[in-house]
Amino acid sequence: MTIAELCIFASVMLYLVTIVPAKWISVDGAGRYDNARPRNPAFYAGGIRERALGAHQNGIEAFPFFAAAVLLAEFRAAPQNLTDELSVLFVIVRVAYVLTYIGDRPSLRSILWAIGFLITTGIFFLPLLRTYLPG
Incomplete structure (x- = not known):
């Protein structure tokens, strides 16, 4: 298994x-x-439970694009080292995202979401760049 697949x-x-x-x-x-x-919506109403549920649901939403991007990059022979590095970076950003979501830091959370989306988009388009990148 590759590092990206483990991610x-x-x-x-x-x-x-x-x-x-x-x-x-x-x-x-x-x-x-x-x-x-x-x-039960009442269980998650307000406070840290509501924020944890939001972070959980966003993780479910972010997962398909990330998984598809990694698999596409690997199937289309994008540079594996770059795919691995970006995948690790995505997971790090997502951990920070979860912490800021639960910690009620909405502005920083939105910035981290955008960074994670850009990383996933970069992974998705790596196969286009394979002819221009070494290795």
Whole structure:
């Protein structure tokens, strides 16, 4: 497996790990997590749980484009080292994104989202550049 492929797995794990702690904490009086009603909106209303749910949902939204970009880059023989480096950078940016989302830093969060999107777009278009890049 390539580093970029492992980053696809890391991206999935990140959005899963984002929501799990929110289900365990009891900070805002919404009660305990009820596995019989896992999508109860009242449980996620307000505070850190709502932000963790938002970060989780955004991770699910960002994943398909990132995974498709990595696989396209690899299938179309883009430079593997650049694909790997950009993929690692994407995961780092997404970790920072989750932290700023949960930490209620909306402006920085939006900047990190844009950076992550640009990185994914760059990975997606790497096959176009393969004739111009060494290695």
